[in-house]
Amino acid sequence: MYGWAIPPPKPPTKTPEEFLQERLQKVAELEVRGFLTSPLLKAAMEKVPREDFIPPLYRDYAYLEVPLPLPGEATISCPHSYPLFYEALGLGAGDRFLEVGAGSGYGAALAWEVVGEAGLVVTVEIDPETHAFAWDNLRALGYGRVEVVLGDGSLGYPPRAPYDRICFTAAAPEVPPPLLAQLAPGGHLIGPVGRPHYVQDLVLIIRQDTDKFQRTVVETVAYIPLRGIYGF
DSSP, rough: OOOOOOOOOOOOOOOOOHHHHHHHHHHHHHTEEEEEEEEHHHHHHSSOOOOGGGGGGGGGGGTTSSOEEEEEEEEOOOOTTTHHHHHOOOOOOEEEEEEEEOTSSSHHHHHHHOOOOSSSEEEEEEHHHHHHHHHHHHHTTTTSEEEEEEEEEGGOOOOOOOOEEEEEEESSSSHHHHHHTEEEEEEEEEEEEETTOOEEEEEEEEEEESSEEEEEEEEEEOBBOOOOOOOO
């Protein structure tokens, strides 16, 4: 899977206490490595049980730094990927947040914990099987106010626009124009841009006014291709 060594599927054996310990250790590690600085995001990552967003046969690998397979044509990204995106975005309390690529629902759950009751989280998934998996996970874990939309995320989600923060979590040939159009003035957008099955630039865009966007490259990353009209 794009150069990653995925561990073999196996029945889960770890206890809730073991998972909690691994979760706290992972958060501490991400702090030391400089990925995680936001107190809100730290609290979210300590609270949200990543293992509950992973299919049973990969559950024991929840806190390894590898992407893991999900139902449909999707993966859950490595643990460090979430602070890599959300810290660069400056995701904060009260933000209106759009995620393109729901995956397991884990990213949306973290985002909800950060933005809180005053914010909004919309996540759009193009694969019906993956969408159902994310929907079930989020509702089972109490995130019923996250809006989980089945559709082409490269088109964004106009009914709830504009958004203060937007991320897309699969590689696109360029930043989809509808996402730029749905970004509020002063808003931030992040996502991988480049060829699929290779490495991409993680691009951060800040909308400075109606027609002016500032663009910087945060990191080099490797993601599966974005599907949809503005994907591959």
